[in-house]
Amino acid sequence: MAATQFLKRLSSLVDLSEADEAEVRSLPWSVVNVRRGRDVLSVGHKPGFAYVVQTGWAARYSLRKNGSRRITGVMLPGDFCGIHAVAGAAMDHAILAIADCEIGRIELPEIEKAAQSFPTINKALWRAKLAEEATLRAWLLNSREAIQAIARLICELHARLSFIGAISDGHFTVPLNQEHIGDALGLTSVHVSRMLKELRAAGLADYQRQELLIPDMDALRAACGFDPAYLYLR
Amino acid sequence: MAATQFLKRLSSLVDLSEADEAEVRSLPWSVVNVRRGRDVLSVGHKPGFAYVVQTGWAARYSLRKNGSRRITGVMLPGDFCGIHAVAGAAMDHAILAIADCEIGRIELPEIEKAAQSFPTINKALWRAKLAEEATLRAWLLNSREAIQAIARLICELHARLSFIGAISDGHFTVPLNQEHIGDALGLTSVHVSRMLKELRAAGLADYQRQELLIPDMDALRAACGFDPAYLYLR
DNA sequence: CGCCCTTTTGAAGAAAATCAAGGGCAGTGG
DNA sequence: CCACTGCCCTTGATTTTCTTCAAAAGGGCG
Numbered sequence: 449m450a451a452t453q454f455l456k457r458l459s460s461l462v463d464l465s466e467a468d469e470a471e472v473r474s475l476p477w478s479v480v481n482v483r484r485g486r487d488v489l490s491v492g493h494k495p496g497f498a499y500v501v502q503t504g505w506a507a508r509y510s511l512r513k514n515g516s517r518r519i520t521g522v523m524l525p526g527d528f529c530g531i532h533a534v535a536g537a538a539m540d541h542a543i544l545a546i547a548d549c550e551i552g553r554i555e556l557p558e559i560e561k562a563a564q565s566f567p568t569i570n571k572a573l574w575r576a577k578l579a580e581e582a583t584l585r586a587w588l589l590n591s592r593e594a595i596q597a598i599a600r601l602i603c604e605l606h607a608r609l610s611f612i613g614a615i616s617d618g619h620f621t622v623p624l625n626q627e628h629i630g631d632a633l634g635l636t637s638v639h640v641s642r643m644l645k646e647l648r649a650a651g652l653a654d655y656q657r658q659e660l661l662i663p664d665m666d667a668l669r670a671a672c673g674f675d676p677a678y679l680y681l682r
Numbered sequence: 683m684a685a686t687q688f689l690k691r692l693s694s695l696v697d698l699s700e701a702d703e704a705e706v707r708s709l710p711w712s713v714v715n716v717r718r719g720r721d722v723l724s725v726g727h728k729p730g731f732a733y734v735v736q737t738g739w740a741a742r743y744s745l746r747k748n749g750s751r752r753i754t755g756v757m758l759p760g761d762f763c764g765i766h767a768v769a770g771a772a773m774d775h776a777i778l779a780i781a782d783c784e785i786g787r788i789e790l791p792e793i794e795k796a797a798q799s800f801p802t803i804n805k806a807l808w809r810a811k812l813a814e815e816a817t818l819r820a821w822l823l824n825s826r827e828a829i830q831a832i833a834r835l836i837c838e839l840h841a842r843l844s845f846i847g848a849i850s851d852g853h854f855t856v857p858l859n860q861e862h863i864g865d866a867l868g869l870t871s872v873h874v875s876r877m878l879k880e881l882r883a884a885g886l887a888d889y890q891r892q893e894l895l896i897p898d899m900d901a902l903r904a905a906c907g908f909d910p911a912y913l914y915l916r
Numbered sequence: 917c918g919c920c921c922t923t924t925t926g927a928a929g930a931a932a933a934t935c936a937a938g939g940g941c942a943g944t945g946g
Numbered sequence: 947c948c949a950c951t952g953c954c955c956t957t958g959a960t961t962t963t964c965t966t967c968a969a970a971a972g973g974g975c976g
Binding site: 828870872876 | 931933
Binding site for chain 2: 678
């Protein structure tokens with residue numbers, strides 16, 4: 449069901465009535481598949497759809513003049529993007545499939561219509577934007593201590609994966625490699641490797657070939673001062 | 683006239699019809715004054731208004747657990763904030779008056795009504811949000827070379843001040859002190875001082891007691907690779 | 917097995933933080 | 947008119963953090 453995860457995310461942002469839910473479910477979804485390493489949306493593209501990640505992970509990124517990459521956000525199942533288009537603007541950054549993705553999409557006029565007729569849906573879209581913005585601010589706020597920055601990213605991913613039910617006993621799969629993590633935090637992969645080693649030594653987080661184990665979530669949170677409020681999850 | 687600068691900013695985002703303009707002008711504005719160093723809006727506050735800076739400068743900021751401050755955006759005359767409230771959310775960061783400010787405000791229901799009846803105004807509000815978001819991404823993208831980061835901030839301020847007509851021959855007033863600049867870029871004020879000295883020595887930008895002189899804007903742009911597209915100015 | 921991709925490790929160097937002291941300037945009050 | 951005070955900026959010396967460069971070590975997979 450294409451709309452299910454999307455609905456879950458919307459419900460975390462507002463209280464949907466049954467009519468709202470029915471409306472979202474009735475939207476005409478189509479699906480595209482994007483393989484790991486390929487762009488879901490590219491710079492300059494003017495999407496005619498709103499996109500929702502159904503399975504897999506994606507990331508927003510931009511390239512610097514010197515060729516280095518900065519990841520500015522991670523998208524998990526249920527997250528959407530391309531709402532840009534609601535304002536008729538072109539993509540000023542790209543979106544990359546970190547793992548093979550199934551992306552659901554709705555034609556923009558459809559979702560605009562829904563937003564216009566259903567104030568709660570409109571509100572949800574606004575809140576989703578606010579959540580994205582708050583996340584960007586949280587990333588900007590990220591301390592310059594690399595080890596804390598990494599810990600906080602892990603906490604964020606944990607909180608979001610937990611919300612969508614993708615975690616079993618503090619043990620989960622993260623398709624990001626150390627270069628992705630570095631690009632998301634403005635660090636080199638070499639340094640990420642060293643800091644992950646420290647986190648492991650400290651017993652806070654064990655990240656080995658895409659499997660992440662957190663023995664004590666509270667300890668990790670405390671170590672980096674993570675507060676999930678900016679994610680707007682309920 | 684409270685609405686004038688606001689209209690100018692909206693016009694940079696969309697093409698307003700005369701009816702749209704008339705609607706914005708007819709909105710019931712009130713004015714509040716905030717002195718340099720005081721908060722315009724504080725964390726946790728649930729604004730009942732949309733705010734527009736009329737004169738002065740303001741900045742969004744958050745405090746870290748260790749007490750350090752991160753400025754996540756600068757607001758100049760014509761910029762607005764508190765649109766948060768459109769979604770009924772509380773402020774998760776604060777807004778500080780960098781210089782004495784005159785802030786215009788409209789009650790939220792008024793602006794919501796305008797947005798609902800005038801699709802172009804609604805679109806403008808969305809685009810304004812997108813511009814803010816794009817700016818956050820641009821800040822996140824900011825290279826880790828401190829001198830380039832500072833140069834880029836100067837370029838951004840120049841572009842935005844230029845747009846609102848606040849610049850005469852590459853010479854303008856910046857009420858930010860070096861600590862503000864550091865907080866906006868994640869640097870210490872000591873390092874900012876050193877880098878400003880370098881920029882001065884390189885003949886790229888001369889910043890002395892709140893007065894900024896840029897001998898050759900193109901040279902400065904080239905030095906830091908600044909591209910103003912993310913500001914959505916036209 | 918051999919290849920590719922990712923991670924790990926080491927050593928050296930660069931960038932920025934930290935600590936500490938001094939200097940300029942504006943505003944205040946004698 | 948001058949001294950005093952507070953704020954901000956500047957400068958130097960030192961230390962920390964992270965990058966860079968380089969090489970080797972694991973896996974996963976055809």
